[in-house]
Amino acid sequence: MTETFNEFYQSYVRLVYATALSRNGIPCAAEDLTQETMLRAWRGFEQVQNLAPAAQRAWLLTTLRNLTVDAVRKEKPDRWQSWESQPEQSSGGGTDMSSLRLDVAKALTKLDPLDREIVVLRYFADLSSPEIGETLSMPESTVRRRLMNCREKLATALAPWSEGETNENNG
Amino acid sequence: MDDKQLQDLFQQTLSPLPTQESALRSRLMAAIAEEEIKRQEAYFWQAFTNLLVGAGQTVGSLSQIATGWTIMSLGVQQLKTT
Numbered sequence: 001m002t003e004t005f006n007e008f009y010q011s012y013v014r015l016v017y018a019t020a021l022s023r024n025g026i027p028c029a030a031e032d033l034t035q036e037t038m039l040r041a042w043r044g045f046e047q048v049q050n051l052a053p054a055a056q057r058a059w060l061l062t063t064l065r066n067l068t069v070d071a072v073r074k075e076k077p078d079r080w081q082s083w084e085s086q087p088e089q090s091s092g093g094g095t096d097m098s099s100l101r102l103d104v105a106k107a108l109t110k111l112d113p114l115d116r117e118i119v120v121l122r123y124f125a126d127l128s129s130p131e132i133g134e135t136l137s138m139p140e141s142t143v144r145r146r147l148m149n150c151r152e153k154l155a156t157a158l159a160p161w162s163e164g165e166t167n168e169n170n171g
Numbered sequence: 172m173d174d175k176q177l178q179d180l181f182q183q184t185l186s187p188l189p190t191q192e193s194a195l196r197s198r199l200m201a202a203i204a205e206e207e208i209k210r211q212e213a214y215f216w217q218a219f220t221n222l223l224v225g226a227g228q229t230v231g232s233l234s235q236i237a238t239g240w241t242i243m244s245l246g247v248q249q250l251k252t253t
Contacts, residue, residue, distance in 0.1 A: 001199075001200060001203060009196075009199070013187075013192070013195065013196075014186060014187065014192075017185075017186075017187045017191075017195070018181070018185035018186065021185050022185060027187075027191065031187075031191060031194070031195060031198075034195055035195060035198050035199055035202065038195075038199050039199060039202050039203070039206070042199075042203055042206075043206070097183070097184075100180070100183065100184055101184045104180055104181070104184040104185070105184070119181075120181070120185065123174070123177045123178045123180075123181040124178075124181045124182065124185050124186075126178065151174075151177070154172070154177060155172040155177075158172060158177075158180060159172060161172075161180060162172040162176055
């Protein structure tokens with residue numbers, strides 16, 4: 001791994017993993033997709049390294065999207081089932097990190113795929129609306145509108161975890 | 172639930188665990204090493220093929236020169252006898 005690729009990897013691996021995980025909440029599937037996305041980035045690094053950061057993010061997310069479509073086609077269907085078969089709420093403000101992960105995953109899988117990417121870029125990667133718009137090639141106003149809708153849905157779905165309960169669980 | 176709380180939730184739940192991060196890195200390095208070996212092999216076979224083709228062409232050229240030389244010698248011989 002060259003030093004330049006290493007920097008690139010460090011900058012984006014968490015974003016790629018988080019985006020992959022947000023699709024179905026299954027860590028091993030997210031790991032496979034992250035690995036393959038990064039391997040493709042390495043193969044095409046001569047081109048990718050010359051892109052601007054927003055274009056690099058866009059390249060990675062598009063690659064991840066395509067790989068996910070392929071994976072869904074190839075894998076056994078049960079691996080990609082949504083969380084519909086799980087109990088509606090894991091514990092209603094439960095007491096451990098796995099319950100929290102489960103509830104966040106379930107809340108995310110109820111969003112449409114583009115909204116999931118917007119939400120991950122905003123709340124995980126901490127990007128501004130203009131940066132998200134640039135990454136996903138959409139107007140900033142659309143990003144803001146979609147974010148507002150998502151925020152309401154997420155707040156409702158994750159309400160039991162508000163009021164500082166997550167901090168207790170983290171410690 | 173405000174933006175800050177959502178951010179905290181997402182950071183806590185979507186980040187890879189340290190063990191996952193290290194496993195991901197190792198897997199990627201192994202995959203890259205494997206690709207590098209395949210790439211080197213491909214380079215080797217390409218170079219080997221080029222060498223064979225080049226050698227073949229050289230042999231062909233030498234044989235053409237030899238044939239030309241023979242024809243020319245025969246022609247000169249013929250001229251001498253006439």
